[in-house]
Amino acid sequence: MTAELLIPNQTSEDDVVIHHRTWKDYFTFSTDHKVIGIQYFVTGFIFYIIGGLLAEGIRTELATPDADLVDPSTYNSMFTMHGTIMIFLWIVPAGTGAFANYLLPLMIGARDMAFPKLNAVAFWIIPPTGLLLILSFFLGPAQAGWTSYPPLSLLTGKVGEGIWIVTLLLLGTSSILGGINFFTTILKMRIPSMSMMQMPLFCWAMLATSMLMLIATPVLAGALILLSFDLIAGTAFFNPVGGGEPVVYQHMFWFYSHPAVYIMVLPFFGVISEVIPVHCRKPIFGYAAIAYSSMVISFLGLIVWAHHMFTSGTPPWLRMFFMITTMVIAVPTGIKIFGWLATMWGGKINLNTPMLFAMGFISTFVIGGITGVMLAAVPFDIHVHDTYFVVAHLHYVLFGGSVFGIYTGIYHWFPKVTGRHIDETWGKIHFVLTYVGFNVTFLPMHVLGLQGMPRRIAMYAPEFQGLNQVCTYGSYVLAISTVPFLVNAIYCAYKGKPAGSNPWNALTLDWQTTSPPEIENFEVLPVLKTGPYDYGDSEEEEKELTAV
Amino acid sequence: MNIPSSITTLLLGIGLTLVSLWYGQNHGLMPVAASEGATHIDSLFNAMMTISTGLFIIVQGVIVYCAIKFRRKPGELGDGAAIEGNVPLEILWTAIPAAIVLWISIYSFEIYNEMGGFDPSADGMHAMHGMPAGKGSAMAATMDMGDVPKGSPRISALGVGASPANQGKAAAVNVNVLGLQYAWIFTYPEINITSGELHVPVGKEVQLNMNAQDVIHAVWIPQLRLKQDVIPGTETQLRFTTNKVGTYPLRCAELCGGYHGSMVTQMIVHTPEEYDTWIASQQQSAQAQAEIVKQTIAMNPANLSPAKYLAPYANEMGVKPEMVEHLHHQGMEMGGSIASVIK
Known part of the structure; x- marks a missing residue:
C-alpha cells in the first residue's frame, strides 16, 4: 500500500472514548448530523418497504389482463402512493x-452542519408528513398519479388530493431547508486547508444537488398552492371549466420534477465516485471533469423539463429546444460513466459487496441513460410517451441508479457508521437477487411499451400477458432480495466483526476518525496532507507495470 | 507469441460494429408500421438502437472485463497504477457523444419535419391571428358557466400537422374526436356520421380535430407511432396517411380515471371501396335512427302540465286524465286547508 495516511495526531482506537449513542437518541430532536443522517435513512427505509409492498400489489394486479385484484380506482391510488412515497x-x-x-x-472536516437546528427541523417534518400521507389511505387517497395533472386531480376526491398537496408542500419545505444547509456547509465549513478542488466528489455532487433543491422546489410549491385553490376554493388557474390552463400546471410541475430526477441521482453519482477509487485502489480518472460535469448536469437539468410534455400540445420550436437540451445532458453523464470505467481499468479491484453494487449501478444506469436519449428524440417520444417504455426507463434511472447507489453507499459506509463489518456472503446474495430481480422486472417493460401498452392501466390487452407475468415474477424476486439485506444489516450492526476505523484504507477525511465517529467527529482539526484519491503505485512502479 | 493487442482491438471493434448494425435492424421490437410516418420513426429508432447496442456492449463489456481481468487475487497487495486522468482521452469521450447526440437531434428534426411537426397550421400560432374570436368564445364559455368547455376551444390545433408536401391543403377526411371518460366519439362532419370507432380509407390523408369533455386524454395509435394529448378547452390535431389496410387499437394514453385502461377502441383502415360501403351503411342506419329519434323526441317535463306529464302512466293504470287533474287540485286544496288549521 503506497498511499499513506498523513493525517496528524491520528489517535488510535484505544485512546478514544467512543460515545455510543443509545436507541433513545434517535427519537429526540438531536442536532448531531450523524444522528439525523441515520434518522433519515431508517425513516426512508420504512417508507421504502411500504412503497415496495404497493409495487408488489401493482405487479400482482398486472399478472392478469383483467382488473381482478383490486378496484381500478384503488389501483390508481396504489400507483399514485407508490410513486409519491418512493x-x-x-x-x-x-x-x-x-x-x-x-x-x-x-x-470536509467539520464538526457538524452549518445550521444544526434547521437540519433537525428538516428531518422532523418528514415522519408526521409521511404518516399523514399513509393516513389518506383510509380517507380515500389521491388517484391522479404522482404527477397529479388537473383536471383529473380536481375530480377524484377532495380529501385525498388535499392531503397529497399538503404532504408535498411539507416535504418540499423539508427539502429546501436541507438544501440551504448542504449548500452553506459545503461552501463555508470546509477545513481551511481544503480547497474546492480538493473536496471529495460527493461534496461536488451535493453542491450541484443542493442548488437544484433551492432553485426548483419553490416552483413546485407555487404549482401546488394554485392547484389547492382550484381544488378547495373552486378557482380556475388550471381548471379549464372557467378558463384555466391545465398545461401550465404541467410546465410548473415538471420545472421541479425533472430537476428532482437529478436531486435523486446526483448524490449517488457522488457515492459511486467515492466507492470506485477506494475498492479499485486507483485515483479517480479525471477528477475535474467529474466534478464539473455535476455542475453542468445541474444547470442543464433546469432547462429540459418540457421533454415530459412532447405530446401535451407543445409548440414545435419548444419541442425542438427541449429535445436538444435533453440530448446534451448525455454528454456530462457520459463523462462520468467513462471516468468510472477508466478508474476501474487497470485497478486492483476488490470485488466486495459495495464494489459489486457500484458496478451494478453503472451497468443498469447506463441502460436508463441510453433510453433517456431515445426518449429525448421527439418523433420517437411521441410513440412511447406515457407507455411502459417510460416506466422501464424511469425505473432504470431511479432503481438501477438511485437504489443501487443507496446500497453501494450502505455497504461502503456500514463499517464507518456502525464500527462493524457487514457480512459479505449475505451481501453478495443480496446483490445477485437484486440485480437479477431488477432486470427481470423492468427489462421486459421496454418491449411492452414499444408494442403498445400504456402506463397507469389496471386492465390491458391479453396479448401483453406473457411479458407482464415475467415482470411480476421478477418483482417477487426483488421483494425477497430485501430480506437478506435487512437481516444482515440489523444483525451485523450489533454482532458484526469489529471493523476498526478505516477498514478500506480510504483517504477521504470521513475515514480518518473513529468508527462510529465520535460526537463532534474529530478530536483535533484535521489537516490535509493528501488528496482524496491519491491511491495507486508510484510512477516507477507504474512504468514497470506498463512495461510488462 | 501473443496476437498484438492492436489487432485484437481492431477485430473486437469490427465485431462490435457488425453486431450493433445487425441488431439495430433486426430487433423486431416495434409493432407493424401502418403509415409512411411510422416507417420514418422506425428508421430513427433503428439508428438509435444501433448506437445504443454498441454503447451497451462497450460499457457492459468493460465492466465484466474489469471484474475478471483486474480482480484482486487472494493475498495480492499493492494498488493500481496512479493514473489521474488523460486529457486527450477525456476530450475524445466528450466529443464523440456530443457528435452522436447532435446527429440524433438533426435526424430527429428531419423526421419531425417529415411527419408534419412544423406544419404552421398545427403549431398553435394561427390561433394568435384569430385572437379576438378565440377570446370571445372563451368568455362565452365562462359566461354560460359550469358546463364543460366542449366545442369552445380557445387555442386551436397543436399537435402533428400535415407533412411538408400536403401543407396548406385540406385533409381528405376530417374527423372530430371527442374524448370522455371512458370512450371515444368520432364525428365525420362532412358526411354526418358519428361512430365509436375510427374508420379511415387507406392512402388518404386524415385529420383528427380533437377535444376532451372532462379530463385530459390522449389518442395513441401504436401502429402509426402517433400520440397526442386531448385537452379540455384546447383543440389539438393529428394528421396522418395510412398505407396498410387493417384493424389497429386506438388507446387512451393519458391517465383519465379508474377505467383508463379500458378506454380502448379500434382504428379500421379500409380499402377505398370498403370505406364507401361503410359510409353508406352508416348513413342508412343514421337515417333509420333519425326516424326513431323523431318519433321519440324528448320533451322537457317542466313544460308540461301535470296531467299531460302523467297521461302515459295514467293510461297504463286505466285512470282517466281528468281524474288525475282533479286529484292534483284536491291535493293542493287539502294542503292549503291543513296549513290554515295549523295557523
Missing part, C-alpha cells in the same frame, strides 16, 4: 437526507 419519502430523504447529512461534515 420519490419523496425514500429516495430524496435517503440520498440528500441520509447520505449528505452523515457524510458532508465528515468529508
